[in-house]
Amino acid sequence: MNIKELNKRKVPIVRIDKSLNKYTNVVLFPDKLEKANEMLRKVGLPKQVLSR
Amino acid sequence: MNLPRYQLAGNDKLTTFEFVSEGPKGRIQKLVQFTSTNLKDVYNLAFGDKDKVTGKIDDTIISNNGDSEKVLATVTATIYAFTDKYPDAFIYATGSTKSRTRLYRMGITKYLSEVENDFIIFGETKEGWDIFEKDTNYFGFLIQRKNY
Numbered sequence: 001m002n003i004k005e006l007n008k009r010k011v012p013i014v015r016i017d018k019s020l021n022k023y024t025n026v027v028l029f030p031d032k033l034e035k036a037n038e039m040l041r042k043v044g045l046p047k048q049v050l051s052r
Numbered sequence: 053m054n055l056p057r058y059q060l061a062g063n064d065k066l067t068t069f070e071f072v073s074e075g076p077k078g079r080i081q082k083l084v085q086f087t088s089t090n091l092k093d094v095y096n097l098a099f100g101d102k103d104k105v106t107g108k109i110d111d112t113i114i115s116n117n118g119d120s121e122k123v124l125a126t127v128t129a130t131i132y133a134f135t136d137k138y139p140d141a142f143i144y145a146t147g148s149t150k151s152r153t154r155l156y157r158m159g160i161t162k163y164l165s166e167v168e169n170d171f172i173i174f175g176e177t178k179e180g181w182d183i184f185e186k187d188t189n190y191f192g193f194l195i196q197r198k199n200y
Contacts (some may be wrong), residue, residue: 007113012060014066016063023063033087049142049196
């Protein structure tokens with residue numbers, strides 16, 4: 001599969017890199033997470049969300 | 053999206069992804085992370101540059117590596133990969149600055165006709181949430197995968 005064909009795939013091929021597992025339980029962007037939690041506390045989720 | 057993008061590496065759980073931006077400023081390692089929030093199934097999406105020397109991650113830096121579209125297309129690809137594994141996930145994203153949030157809005161607007169086949173996108177306003185519309189400013193975005 002060439003690069004063009006790879007780019008056509010919506011779901012990308014992801015190479016699993018075990019060295020990235022060190023980030024699994026680490027919050028790399030704590031400020032953003034805080035903003036997200038603040039938003040969820042104040043605004044919550046949209047009423048129109050799809051229920052599965 | 054049929055756009056050029058970078059090759060991705062991910063951790064076992066597909067919650068953290070890495071790719072390398074290539075441009076006039078050289079090779080810049082980027083990390084994308086989906087982090088659980090206080091609400092079940094809602095994840096925060098953030099990405100930034102990894103400093104080669106210190107290893108620290110910075111989501112405020114402006115790389116100016118001339119590849120912002122390719123970077124955004126790559127980040128979008130991580131959303132496909134993540135929601136393939138976690139189809140019930142809601143993903144919240146906002147920029148580290150107003151101008152960066154605006155950049156995300158412009159990116160969504162540009163490819164809205166393509167991504168709205170696969171995702172429902174909401175925009176955060178003062179009043180709450182609206183279905184994403186072009187030419188509207190939002191504080192942040194919430195994304196939900198369709199077709200599951």
